[in-house]
Amino acid sequence: MVICSLSIVPLSPAEEVIHLANGEWRPFVSEELKYGGVFSRIVSDAFALKGVRVVYHFMPWKRGEVKSREGQIDGSIGYGMFDKFKQDFYYSDTIFSGSKVFFHLKSEPFDWNTYDDLNGITMGAVIGFNFGAVFDKAEKSGQIQVTRIENLERLFKMLIKKRITVIPLTVEIGYDVMNNKLFSEEAQLITHHSKPFFNTTFHMILTKKIAKNKDMLKRFNEGLQELKDSGNYDKYVAESLRGGYIIK
Template sequence: MNTFLWRFLFLGWALSLLGSAHAADAKRVVRLTNGEWPPYVSQDLKYDGVVSLIVKEAFASEGYEVKFTFMPWKRALQSAQDGEWDGSILWAYREERTQYFIYSDPISSTQYVFFHLRNTDFDWKDFSDLKKYRFGLTLGYNYNERFMEMVRNEELPHDYASDIVSSFKMMFKHRVDVVPEDVEVGYFILSSEFAPGVDRMVTSHLKPLSEEKHYLLMSRRIPDANELIEAFNRGLKKMRASGRLESLFEKSRMGDFIQKK
């Protein structure tokens, strides 16, 4: 065998080793849909919000990279369900979704309350008390199941908006009386998206509509969905054990994720 042939074979062998090394080093990119729900997730916040950062760090600790695509919530869920993306954050548990998605361990807990103008005479003790009010709802949201059943059955007067800011605008224009929203999200939106002092015109009822845990959903159409959920859960468990999870939520409450303008 001549020298030229030896060199050719050696070069081919070296290139194959290099290619194998690159393949081994390449990280699986987890593609997730996301939406606007500050202070938890938002393109306008540092790191896309505290929960986006938690998801990235949990996956990174297991060797995965995460890329988010922001879109309206309804489309975010449907696109992930169809397998166009690997999964989606940040969703409450609903039994009907389990045929399309695998749920992670819970990432966060939230409390939904009813927001209303201070001069609106609003009170409730049970769901029958709600029938005399008109509600501003946000497309793609899933509220308390009993509440949603009443909405579907047209027992509760309501109007839908594409996002929570628009829902609050309907309330300020007196088109609706009450807006249900996560307590932290609601006050964050009122203080950051409206003129100074507007938030003082609004209050929230002490009785919660619901308390929800929220999750990462991985589409069952993705071949390695179970593997990805298990990896994420391991990473999340490590963050919780180290105190990193609570530390990030505390930083969010202190305003550390707000972009300076």
């Protein structure tokens, strides 16, 4: 399915158009959120300031990555900075900075300092979620034990039932699940450890197979800076954090 996000500036009939893959990754992007989520709104409005209209194609993330890499669409949004993408994609300036932490039950004391402290701790994570090279190496070597499933809400149910001990997750995503998918009495049982195990930045990626994208990247970065300078960027992020993009 395709949506066209709203923008903060009027667009002329002669506007340029860019096609971007998008997906489900609440609270940052979702077809079920206003504007397609805060990331979608930021990208749309940054481009709109430079006379470019964004058309979003919502699809599974892997499919969007493949279509972008092959040049079937221009790119995608919400990607971390990974070397494996740099050969095929241009990376935008930072759209958002986030921290990944461990969620756990308040009734189950949990503390950690190094990955050695995590040995024997049963973790639950979503298939395909990336938590950085150090975590990936520890998981593959067996230093940490991670149960991977497809459903994020189910992970939190498993945590409540003590079938797992911690959930590694970006702070905002964890609390979005707790506030919108769990009963309030369930959410009150859960907290997160203050020490991040990974800090990351999120970006738009544009395929190098499409010649115009080098210029599009430059225009987007300029528009993003203008959006930040105007104060609208901070406004959009604040709205998202207080649940302002949830469709009642």
